[in-house]
Amino acid sequence: MIVEWIESMSTAAIYVCIALLIMAACEIGFMIGNHHYRKREDKDAPTSIGPMVGGLLGMLAFVLAFVFSMAAAQYDLRKQNVLAEANTIHTAYLRADLIDEPHGAEVKRLLREYVGIRLQVARGADIKTAMAKSLEIHELLWTQASSAARLEPGPSTSTMAQSIIDVIDMHEKRVAAALHSRIPMSVWTGLMTITVLTMITLGMQVGFNGKRRLVAITPLSMAFAVLVTLVVDLNRPQRGLITVSQQAMVDLQATIAR
Numbered sequence: 001m002i003v004e005w006i007e008s009m010s011t012a013a014i015y016v017c018i019a020l021l022i023m024a025a026c027e028i029g030f031m032i033g034n035h036h037y038r039k040r041e042d043k044d045a046p047t048s049i050g051p052m053v054g055g056l057l058g059m060l061a062f063v064l065a066f067v068f069s070m071a072a073a074q075y076d077l078r079k080q081n082v083l084a085e086a087n088t089i090h091t092a093y094l095r096a097d098l099i100d101e102p103h104g105a106e107v108k109r110l111l112r113e114y115v116g117i118r119l120q121v122a123r124g125a126d127i128k129t130a131m132a133k134s135l136e137i138h139e140l141l142w143t144q145a146s147s148a149a150r151l152e153p154g155p156s157t158s159t160m161a162q163s164i165i166d167v168i169d170m171h172e173k174r175v176a177a178a179l180h181s182r183i184p185m186s187v188w189t190g191l192m193t194i195t196v197l198t199m200i201t202l203g204m205q206v207g208f209n210g211k212r213r214l215v216a217i218t219p220l221s222m223a224f225a226v227l228v229t230l231v232v233d234l235n236r237p238q239r240g241l242i243t244v245s246q247q248a249m250v251d252l253q254a255t256i257a258r
Contacts, residue, residue, distance in 0.1 A: 025199035033207020092163035
């Protein structure tokens with residue numbers, strides 16, 4: 001439920017929520033530190049909390065870099081899958097000339113429709129409907145390839161059948177990369193927990209001095225919010241500001257249309 005709610009949010013809304021969370025954590029820490037400052041319960045607190053803030057900031061930077069590398073690697077995999085699928089479909093389209101009619105013509109028609117469906121999903125179409133239609137086309141493609149192989153068994157029909165299998169396999173790879181290979185919720189929880197604790201400690205350090213330093217806290221909060229938002233955006237395949245280019249599929253659609 002939480003993941004679906006986050007997926008439905010715009011990038012700007014995610015940024016605002018993260019920035020407000022960080023600033024709220026800083027404010028909580030400031031109130032705690034300011035309370036001790038006014039009561040003078042621990043005179044050595046300002047000195048001892050400095051190394052703690054530095055350590056937590058270093059830990060936060062490390063975790064953020066780790067999560068960012070995960071999201072970047074998954075983004076790169078999705079880009080490679082788009083190119084690989086375009087090449088696989090194009091190969092199957094060309095090999096359709098090797099089988100007799102009407103199977104060859106029907107395979108080409110189905111592949112043209114299939115490419116259109118893939119691009120519709122990338123442009124925001126309902127993914128469940130598109131996946132159901134893709135699976136239906138897979139069955140129809142295999143029916144054509146297997147029928148051609150039974151009528152004219154030989155190297156050409158075997159090659160065509162293998163191409164259809166490759167198309168189906170690439171579909172599974174893209175679905176796995178787009179829907180299942182995501183940053184786990186436990187990693188997000190850990191990142192946000194460390195972020196909140198770090199900002200609370202930072203706010204406490206400011207509170208021990210008895211003065212709010214919004215000039216320093218606000219840019220820091222906004223900068224961390226930008227980094228976390230970028231990671232969230234990378235983790236969403238086709239939503240937000242950073243999307244996977246579908247140019248390879250667009251070029252393929254233009255090629256097979258001719």
